[in-house]
Amino acid sequence: MKPLNLKTSILSILVFALGITFGFSQQGKTEINRDPKIDVLMNLMKEMNKNDNDSDRYKIQIYSGNRSGAQKAQSEFKESFSEWYSTDVYEPPNFKIWVGNFRTRLEADRALQQIKKKFPIAFIFKPKK
Numbered sequence: 001m002k003p004l005n006l007k008t009s010i011l012s013i014l015v016f017a018l019g020i021t022f023g024f025s026q027q028g029k030t031e032i033n034r035d036p037k038i039d040v041l042m043n044l045m046k047e048m049n050k051n052d053n054d055s056d057r058y059k060i061q062i063y064s065g066n067r068s069g070a071q072k073a074q075s076e077f078k079e080s081f082s083e084w085y086s087t088d089v090y091e092p093p094n095f096k097i098w099v100g101n102f103r104t105r106l107e108a109d110r111a112l113q114q115i116k117k118k119f120p121i122a123f124i125f126k127p128k129k
Contacts, residue, residue, distance in 0.1 A: 057127075058125070059098045059100055059101065059124070060098070060112055060125075061097065061098055062097050062121070063095075063119070063121075065094055070088055074086055077118075081099075081115065086099045087099075
C-alpha cells in the first residue's frame with residue numbers, strides 16, 4: 001500500500017472538516033411570546049425606583065456652604081449635566097447640593113468621574129434616614 005502524499009491528506013482533512021461543519025448546521029426562527037402585563041409591571045417598577053428617599057441609594061454631594069453659593073452651584077450643574085437630578089438640602093448651618101439617585105456604587109463612581117471635571121470637591125455618600 002502506497003502512503004498518501006501531504007497535499008492529498010491535507011486536502012482530504014479540509015474537505016472532511018468543511019463537510020461536517022456545514023452538513024450539521026441548522027437554521028431556525030425564534031419567536032418570543034410575552035404577556036402584555038409584563039410591560040405594566042416594568043413601568044410600575046420604574047416608578048417605584050424613582051423614590052429619592054430610598055436610603056439604599058448613593059448620591060453625590062457637589063456643594064456645601066451658604067445659600068447663594070448653593071444656588072449658583074445648582075444652576076451650573078443643571079446647565080452642564082441635564083441627565084441627573086439635583087436637589088438642595090438644608091442641614092444647619094449649610095446648604096448642600098445633592099445629585100443623582102444611584103443604585104450601585106459603580107453607577108455613582110462613573111457619574112462622579114464626569115462631575116469631578118466641573119466640581120472637583122464632589123464625593124459619593126449614602127444618606128442616612
